[in-house]
Amino acid sequence: MQSSDAFIPKYSELVYNGFWFSPEREAFQALVTETQRDVTGVVRLKLYKGNIIVAGRKSPKSLYDPKVATMEGDASAYDQSDAAGFIRLNALRLRLRAALNGKVR
Numbered sequence: 001m002q003s004s005d006a007f008i009p010k011y012s013e014l015v016y017n018g019f020w021f022s023p024e025r026e027a028f029q030a031l032v033t034e035t036q037r038d039v040t041g042v043v044r045l046k047l048y049k050g051n052i053i054v055a056g057r058k059s060p061k062s063l064y065d066p067k068v069a070t071m072e073g074d075a076s077a078y079d080q081s082d083a084a085g086f087i088r089l090n091a092l093r094l095r096l097r098a099a100l101n102g103k104v105r
Helices: 004-016 023-035 082-100
Strands: 042-048 051-058
Touching: 004 023
Parallel strands: none
Antiparallel strands: 042 051
């Protein structure tokens, strides 16, 4: 869960400071529990001189599909022309913010 990087420090702080039974910690836990509900599988690790290296991972519920993740081959999997629209859409909020702040060029 990529976005967990944003709230894990707060979750840790709550636990560290003794707020295990607080409503805030329980709300964070509900989020973690829900988002990790379908996380299952096997991870292979290599341990070497104090390092941990992911050597492989496999899950029956994986969202990764190499046929979709490629920009080669099947055009129905990913059409590179979609990127231009995606970039424009994501930039829209930034252009609007710049316009509101009088920083439009």
